[in-house]
Structure formats: C-alpha cells, structure tokens
Amino acid sequence: MKNKLFIKVFSIVMxxxxxxxxxxxxxxxxxxxENRGTTQVQDLNLDTWMDTSFxxxxxxxxxxxxxxREEWLTAYxxxxxxxxxxxxxxxxxxxxxxxxxxxxxxINRITIDxxxxxxxxxxxxxxxxxxxxxxxxxxxxxxxxxxxxxIFLYIIPQSKDTSLIYSEFNIxxxxxxxxxNLKIPYDFFEVYTLNGYLxxxxxxxxxxxxxxxxxxxxxxxxxxxxEEPVAITKNLCFPKFEFYGSFSRSVxxxxxxxxxxxxxxxxxxxxxxxxxxxxxxxxxxxxxDYQNDLDLLYDKYLNHYSxxxxxxxxxxxxxxxxxxxxxxxxxxxxxxxxxxYPLSYHASHLYYYSLEYILQAEPNFDLLAFIKEKEIxxxxxxxxxxxxxxxxxxxxxxxxxx
Amino acid sequence: MVFSSLTFVFIFFPVFFFLYYALRDTxxxxxxxxxxxxxxxxxGEPVYVVIMIISTIxxxxxxxxxxxxxxxxxxMAKLYLVLSIIVNLGLLSFFxxxxxxxxxxxxxxxxxxxxxxxxxxxxxxxxxxxxxxxTLDVYRKQVKVQKNFNALLAYxxxxxxxxxxxxxxxxxxxxxxxxxxxxxxxxxxxxxxxxIGLSKKIIIANQVAILANAAFAMKDGTLNWSFAILGIIAxxxxxxxxxxxxxxMAIGMGHMMGFHFLENFNAPYRSTSITDFxxxxxISLGTWFRDxxxxxxxxxxxxxxxxxMNLALVWFLTGLWHGAAWNFIxxxxxxxxxxxxxxxxxLSLISKLPRxxxxxxxxxxxxxxxxxFRSESIAQIGSYxxxxxxxxxxxxxxxxxKLTYTLPFMGLxxxxxxxxxxxxxxxxxxxxxxxxxxxxxxFLMSTLYLVNQSFNPFIYFRF
Numbered sequence: 001m002k003n004k005l006f007i008k009v010f011s012i013v014m015x016x017x018x019x020x021x022x023x024x025x026x027x028x029x030x031x032x033x034e035n036r037g038t039t040q041v042q043d044l045n046l047d048t049w050m051d052t053s054f055x056x057x058x059x060x061x062x063x064x065x066x067x068x069r070e071e072w073l074t075a076y077x078x079x080x081x082x083x084x085x086x087x088x089x090x091x092x093x094x095x096x097x098x099x100x101x102x103x104x105x106x107i108n109r110i111t112i113d114x115x116x117x118x119x120x121x122x123x124x125x126x127x128x129x130x131x132x133x134x135x136x137x138x139x140x141x142x143x144x145x146x147x148x149x150x151i152f153l154y155i156i157p158q159s160k161d162t163s164l165i166y167s168e169f170n171i172x173x174x175x176x177x178x179x180x181n182l183k184i185p186y187d188f189f190e191v192y193t194l195n196g197y198l199x200x201x202x203x204x205x206x207x208x209x210x211x212x213x214x215x216x217x218x219x220x221x222x223x224x225x226x227e228e229p230v231a232i233t234k235n236l237c238f239p240k241f242e243f244y245g246s247f248s249r250s251v252x253x254x255x256x257x258x259x260x261x262x263x264x265x266x267x268x269x270x271x272x273x274x275x276x277x278x279x280x281x282x283x284x285x286x287x288x289d290y291q292n293d294l295d296l297l298y299d300k301y302l303n304h305y306s307x308x309x310x311x312x313x314x315x316x317x318x319x320x321x322x323x324x325x326x327x328x329x330x331x332x333x334x335x336x337x338x339x340x341y342p343l344s345y346h347a348s349h350l351y352y353y354s355l356e357y358i359l360q361a362e363p364n365f366d367l368l369a370f371i372k373e374k375e376i377x378x379x380x381x382x383x384x385x386x387x388x389x390x391x392x393x394x395x396x397x398x399x400x401x402x
Numbered sequence: 403m404v405f406s407s408l409t410f411v412f413i414f415f416p417v418f419f420f421l422y423y424a425l426r427d428t429x430x431x432x433x434x435x436x437x438x439x440x441x442x443x444x445x446g447e448p449v450y451v452v453i454m455i456i457s458t459i460x461x462x463x464x465x466x467x468x469x470x471x472x473x474x475x476x477x478m479a480k481l482y483l484v485l486s487i488i489v490n491l492g493l494l495s496f497f498x499x500x501x502x503x504x505x506x507x508x509x510x511x512x513x514x515x516x517x518x519x520x521x522x523x524x525x526x527x528x529x530x531x532x533x534x535x536x537t538l539d540v541y542r543k544q545v546k547v548q549k550n551f552n553a554l555l556a557y558x559x560x561x562x563x564x565x566x567x568x569x570x571x572x573x574x575x576x577x578x579x580x581x582x583x584x585x586x587x588x589x590x591x592x593x594x595x596x597x598i599g600l601s602k603k604i605i606i607a608n609q610v611a612i613l614a615n616a617a618f619a620m621k622d623g624t625l626n627w628s629f630a631i632l633g634i635i636a637x638x639x640x641x642x643x644x645x646x647x648x649x650x651m652a653i654g655m656g657h658m659m660g661f662h663f664l665e666n667f668n669a670p671y672r673s674t675s676i677t678d679f680x681x682x683x684x685i686s687l688g689t690w691f692r693d694x695x696x697x698x699x700x701x702x703x704x705x706x707x708x709x710x711m712n713l714a715l716v717w718f719l720t721g722l723w724h725g726a727a728w729n730f731i732x733x734x735x736x737x738x739x740x741x742x743x744x745x746x747x748x749l750s751l752i753s754k755l756p757r758x759x760x761x762x763x764x765x766x767x768x769x770x771x772x773x774x775f776r777s778e779s780i781a782q783i784g785s786y787x788x789x790x791x792x793x794x795x796x797x798x799x800x801x802x803x804k805l806t807y808t809l810p811f812m813g814l815x816x817x818x819x820x821x822x823x824x825x826x827x828x829x830x831x832x833x834x835x836x837x838x839x840x841x842x843x844x845f846l847m848s849t850l851y852l853v854n855q856s857f858n859p860f861i862y863f864r865f
Contacts, residue, residue: 003590006838010593011416013842017849018412050448059409063856066408072853079850 020067038064129389137181139394144184147371151379152224153186156335158206158384187223189216210264213338225346230267237263269345272321277314316352318344326377336382355396367400403445405651406603408852432556439559450523458558460489461533462551465540469547483541494530497523502726525565531690536572545573553579562655566648568666568686575661582660592657594841599650601844604851607644609811610636618776622785630789634769637776639815671819674760675752676740676767691716714738733774
C-alpha cells in the first residue's frame with residue numbers, strides 16, 4: 001500500500017471512530033451489558049482538574065460511549081473463549097466447563113456461581129462458615145431480645161445451595177443449624193424442592209424470579225400475618241427488555257444462554273402513599289396508571305430483576321391506608337425488592353431499610369428509637385442463605401445496635 | 403495520560419496531529435508541542451507539572467551562564483554546571499529517594515523519622531536525565547546553547563518521550579528543534595511504528611502481564627516449578643513488549659513530527675552474553691551512563707581496580723535509577739558481578755561455546771535478573787528462584803486453568819522475538835500492502851483490547 005493511501009485509510013478509520021463516539025455522547029445513558037449508567041463528565045473547574053476527577057470522568061465517559069462498545073466487548077470475550085478452549089489440553093485434569101468458568105472469573109475479576117452450570121456439588125458446610133453463621137444467628141437473637149418486638153426471619157437458599165439432584169441433602173445441615181441456634185420464628189424458601197427450579201430461580205442470575213418471589217411473599221403472609229396473599233391482577237412482561245443476569249453479563253455475551261423474561265405481577269391493591277429515601281412519590285398512584293405504558297412503568301418502577309422501586313440500598317415507606325393493620329419494619333437486601341409492595345398490603349405502614357443503606361447514608365440511625373417512634377409491631381428480616389454464611393450481616397447488625 | 407488509552411488514541415492523537423499539520427512553520431509547531439505536551443503531562447500530574455518547568459528553567463538558565471563564562475572562567479563554568487546538577491539531582495532524589503533513605507536510616511539507627519510519602523512525579527527519572535545531558539553537553543561544547551526558551555521547553559516536554567523515554571539527548575534533536583522536514587514517507591513510517599508499538603503494549607504486554615502478576619502474587623510455598631518458570635518468562639516478555647512498545651510509539655510519533663529519535667532496543671533477547679544484552683536493552687540509558695558517568699570516571703583506561711570501581715558505581719546507580727528499593731540495587735549489582743566476570747575473561751570462554759549455548763547462558767541470567775527486578779522483597783527473590791528449581795509446591799496443573807488463555811500471547815511474544823525467516827522479509831518488501839493491511843488489522847485488534855480495559859460491570863453479588 002502506498003504511503004499516502006495508508007495514511008488516508010488509517011485517518012478515516014481513526015477519525016470515523018472518534019467522531020461517531022463523540023456524537024453519540026449525549027444519547028447513551030445506560031450500558032445494559034454492564035448493568036450501570038454511563039459515566040457523567042464532571043464540571044471542569046480548578047478543583048476537579050487538580051484532583052483529576054474531571055480527567056478521569058472524561059476518559060471513562062469517552063470509553064463508555066465508544067462506538068459499538070458492546071460489540072467490541074462481545075468480540076473480546078468470544079475471542080478469549082475460543083483461545084481458552086484451544087488451550088485446554090494444557091491442564092487435562094480439569095473439565096472443559098470448569099476451565100471455561102475459571103477463565104471468565106479471571107477476566108472479569110468476579111466469582112461466578114458455578115454450580116448452576118456444572119455438575120451439582122454439595123456445598124461444604126465448613127468450620128469457618130459455621131462460625132460466621134453462629135455469629136449471625138446470635139446477633140439476630142440479641143437484636144430480638146433488645147428491641148422487644150417480634151422478629152421473623154425468612155431465609156432464601158439460592159440456586160447454588162440447591163442442586164437439582166441433592167437439594168435436600170445440601171440444605172439439611174443449614175436447616176439443622178438454624179433450628180438448633182436461632183431463637184426467633186423463621187422459615188425457609190422451599191419452592192426449589194417442588195420441581196420449580198427454573199421458575200423460581202433465574203437461569204442467568206442469582207436472584208429469585210418474580211414467580212419465586214411471589215411464593216416467598218405468600219409464605220411470609222401466611223407465617224407472619226396469617227392472611228391470604230393479595231390477589232394478582234396481571235402478569236406483565238416486557239419483551240423489549242433483555243435480561244442480562246449476573247452470569248450472562250459477566251461473560252459479556254461470549255456464552256449464549258436462554259434469557260429469562262422480564263416480568264412482574266401487578267396486584268389488586270393501591271397504597272395511599274410511597275416514600276423512597278424520604279421523597280414522596282407523588283405520581284405513583286399505583287401501577288395502574290402505567291399499565292398502558294409499559295416503557296414508562298419499566299423506567300419508573302422496575303429494573304430487570306423485577307425489583308420494585310429500582311435499587312436495593314434504599315429506605316422505603318409504604319402507607320397502605322389500612323390503619324388497623326400492624327406497622328412493619330422490613331430489613332433485607334435486593335431479594336426483598338419484588339416483595340415489598342405486596343407485603344405492604346398486610347401492614348398499616350411498611351418501612352423497608354437495607355442495612356447497607358443505613359450504614360452508608362444514616363450512620364447515626366437509632367434502631368430502638370425508630371421502633372419506638374414508628375410504633376413498629378413486627379420486624380421481618382429477609383436474607384438469602386449466603387448472607388447468613390458471611391460475616392457482614394452480624395457486623396452490620398452489631399453496628400446498628402451500638 | 404497514557405498512550406494506551408482510548409482518550410489518547412482517539413482524541414489527543416488525532417487532534418494534535420490535525421493541528422500540527424495545519425501549521426506550517428516550525429516555531430508555531432513547537433508552540434503547539436509545548437501546549438499539548440503540558441496538557442498531556444498535567445492531565446495526570448496537574449501539580450507536578452511545575453517541577454518539570456522548574457527543571458527546564460534551571461537548565462536553561464545555567465546553560466546560558468555556562469556558555470557566557472566557559473571560555474573566560476572555567477572554574478565558574480564548572481560551578482554553574484555543579485549547581486545545575488545539584489538542582490536536577492536534588493529534585494530527583496527528594497521525590498524519588500527520600501523515603502527510601504529515611505526508611506533505611508530508621509532501620510539502621512533506630513530512628514523514628516516520619517516518611518514523607520511523596521508521590522513520584524511521572525517521568526522525573528527520564529526528563530531529569532535529558533535536561534542534565536543538555537547542560538553537560540553545553541559545558542563540553544558538544545551542543546550550542548539554546549537561547550530560545552520555547553525550543554528548549556519543547557525538547558524537554560516533547561510528549562512522545564516525556565514519561566517513559568527513550569532518553570532523547572539534546573544533541574539528537576538539536577537541529578530538528580528549529581528546522582525539521584516532514585514528508586509523507588516519514589509520517590507513514592511513524593504511523594506504522596506507532597501502531598506496532600501500541601499493539602505490543604496492549605495485545606502482548608498486557609496479556610502476558612496477567613500470567614506474570616499471578617505467578618509473582620503466589621504466596622511462599624504455593625508456587626510450583628512450571629508456573630514459576632512460565633511466570634518469569636511471561637514477565638520477561640511483559641517488560642520487553644511494554645517498554646519497547648512504548649519506545650516504538652515514541653519513536654513513531656517522533657517521526658510523524660519530523661524528529662529522528664535513536665533506537666532504544668535492538669532485539670535484546672537474541673543476545674549471546676550479558677555484555678551483548680546491555681548493548682541491546684534500554685540503549686538510551688546504557689549510553690547515558692557510559693557517556694556521562696563511566697567515561698568521565700576514566701572508564702576502563704585506568705587500573706583494573708579502578709575499572710571495577712567505576713563499573714560498580716555505574717551499576718549501583720543503574721540499579722537505583724530503576725527504583726528506590728533494595729531489589730533494584732541488587733539487580734544493578736548482579737549485573738555488575740556478571741559483567742566483571744565477562745570482562746575478566748569470561749566472555750572469551752563463552753564465545754567458544756556453540757551459539758545455542760551462548761543464547762541459553764544469556765537468557766538464563768537475564769531471567770534470573772528479572773526475578774530480582776520484579777520481586778517485592780529479598781525474601782521473595784529467594785523463594786521464587788527456589789520454586790523455579792523445583793523447591794516450591796507440587797501441583798498437577800502446569801498453570802492455573804483460568805490463565806491458559808494467556809498462553810497464545812506468550813507464544814506470539816516468543817515468536818516475534820525470533821528472527822523472521824527470509825521469505826517473510828522478502829514477501830513483506832515485495833507486497834507492502836499485505837503488511838499495511840496487517841497493521842490496520844492490528845490497530846483494530848488493539849482497539850478491541852483498549853475498549854475491554856474500560857469494561858467495568860457493576861458487581862452486585864453481595865446483595
């Protein structure tokens with residue numbers, strides 16, 4: 001290629017990519033494959049320049065908007081998958097699937113729930129896990145004795161705890177442990193044993209599906225309130241939205257899996273008011289207003305985990321308008337997202353707090369004072385089994401009790 | 403800002419060269435270089451950009467003073483030279499070595515001096531050596547004093563070589579600073595070199611780095627011999643492709659601006675001895691120490707003892723130049739010992755060996771040198787080398803399964819180090835368009851890796 005031609009071709013390629021990227025900057029707001037919003041460029045002033053936050057944000061924003069970003073990423077992971085497969089002969093002692101998963105973990109610097117995709121293995125109930133669980137259970141017992149309000153714990157084994165073949169065997173030691181040590185009423189999410197694996201757990205994510213969550217909500221309604229669940233009016237699905245669960249997102253399209261539909265239930269119940277992070281959601285008015293405009297509904301109230309009110313780390317107050325019902329404090333994380341709305345049907349006021357939120361946003365939060373002030377009658381804790389296996393929960397509750 | 407980022411490649415680079423070619427005279431182009439170079443540097447170092455300007459003013463002023471008095475008062479000229487060097491080395495030492503000194507004083511004398519914890523200004527080791535070479539050359543009358551401050555500032559701040567070399571001496575670009583010719587052939591040559599350098603860094607160095615980092619991050623006793631050896635080879639490839647890739651990008655962009663920087667690498671892993679290796683590796687640093695330290699000390703012209711002492715000082719400082727830590731000093735002294743042995747007759751013995759054995763000899767010593775260089779403590783040097791000879795862990799796996807995907811990049815890295823067969827060289831000459839097409843493909847591939855660097859999924863697994 002002659003030099004002039006080479007320079008011209010290169011300039012067209014480079015300038016083309018630059019210009020397309022720059023012109024796309026204002027339009028792109030969400031990076032679906034990475035489950036995050038695009039980086040916003042900080043205002044340029046002396047402070048942001050000197051601490052380099054302007055420079056960092058500009059670089060990130062440019063990269064986020066880079067032309068065909070998701071296609072580049074998919075190509076990268078596809079290429080690395082092929083490369084890794086071609087190199088499997090190096091380590092013949094491992095199976096291909098395991099090798100593949102380990103590679104993805106390395107590339108993405110995250111841990112993938114392998115047991116869903118590989119031959120089910122019994123989760124070891126190791127000594128340190130026992131110690132963590134003991135700390136968690138004892139802290140919950142302590143919390144119960146301090147607040148003098150009934151607490152109910154709902155435990156959700158995740159799909160990795162519940163292999164298709166040995167689910168009962170896997171979960172049994174945890175059940176025994178909880179039974180022996182926990183001094184408050186509790187229940188386990190049992191639907192996984194009823195051949196409902198694919199319906200109650202996402203194929204591509206570690207959360208339960210909207211159907212699984214509804215089963216869990218039913219359990220809680222029966223156990224805690226001794227009431228029938230609120231009636232479902234509709235089963236809304238959003239075919240336009242692809243569900244990129246934790247697994248598929250982490251491999252950025254390199255492995256093709258069947259996605260779960262993005263769906264939710266709507267209920268025959270409309271609360272009086274909703275506050276999210278102390279902001280009154282004036283236009284809420286129930287889901288009814290949005291049922292004819294699914295995009296708006298999706299945009300305003302749901303994310304692709306069928307989680308109501310978007311994120312997990314929030315505080316929420318739902319006033320059902322049923323004055324004669326108890327005031328309920330719900331503590332949990334993203335697993336509570338699809339059940340907060342129907343649960344509020346059984347309460348006068350439902351207050352939801354994530355412990356993460358309290359520690360980050362309201363470090364001076366006084367739980368005992370809050371319970372007294374809001375006249376809480378019932379505390380419900382909803383956590384996945386994994387949260388009980390880790391130290392964090394007891395540490396968070398201890399901080400709260402101080 | 404780093405070359406291997408989307409912002410540099412797709413914003414800074416095209417905007418700079420668009421404006422550069424739009425300007426016609428060298429003076430305006432120099433001013434553009436200064437503006438963009440300061441922006442390039444201040445992008446990541448908004449505070450320490452001042453240090454670089456101070457360093458330039460220091461050498462600008464002292465070189466003029468030296469030039470004014472050199473013929474009339476040699477002692478005064480020498481004094482100015484010493485003062486200039488004190489300022490340069492003072493800045494370098496203060497930022498780079500003060501904490502190392504404090505740490506060792508505290509440890510030796512049981513003191514409790516508080517560490518300064520100063521961040522190291524990017525590229526200070528490179529631009530300090532550049533500005534020092536200018537003043538030294540003015541003192542030695544090897545270059546004319548530069549009275550145009552902008553021209554000198556353009557030389558010091560010249561962004562292609564500012565933060566990671568090569569150490570471009572003033573004499574190399576003296577004429578081109580004020581009068582340089584840019585033609586299509588030179589621009590195309592520079593562009594090709596830039597893309598090749600970018601791909602060396604992005605596609606090979608960054609990928610093999612994953613393997614090297616994993617090997618060196620293993621805890622004592624957990625590293626098996628095969629992974630240890632692969633890790634050290636990976637590191638040897640990483641440091642070569644990283645550094646030479648950066649030099650290629652600098653030289654390529656230099657060409658595109660009309661400069662001719664000297665080569666910094668010459669196939670170092672094809673060396674047949676350590677003496678040969680240091681003539682091929684980081685040439686600009688080796689020749690700097692040779693011309694500004696070793697020769698002025700007397701080189702090998704004095705007694706054998708004096709030569710050894712000169713070599714010891716040069717290699718001690720070479721090690722220290724690489725970083726303020728004991729492993730770098732050991733790295734320098736390790737090569738000092740080998741080079742003394744080679745100079746004392748070892749080289750003539752080695753030259754009698756078959757070529758393959760000479761290569762093997764050099765490569766083994768170079769790899770050991772990289773273990774010293776890469777290790778974070780003296781204990782790690784010992785444990786890593788022990789693992790290499792089978793005194794580490796035993797494992798069925800040659801390397802962890804999740805790292806196997808880096809092996810093709812290692813293979814590619816090794817392949818590209820080997821001399822290319824003659825038919826490929828002939829083909830490349832005859833069918834240049836195939837090579838250019840390959841370079842364009844490599845550029846797209848580099849973009850693929852650059853985009854992936856910014857892949858940042860929101861990890862919400864804990865919730």
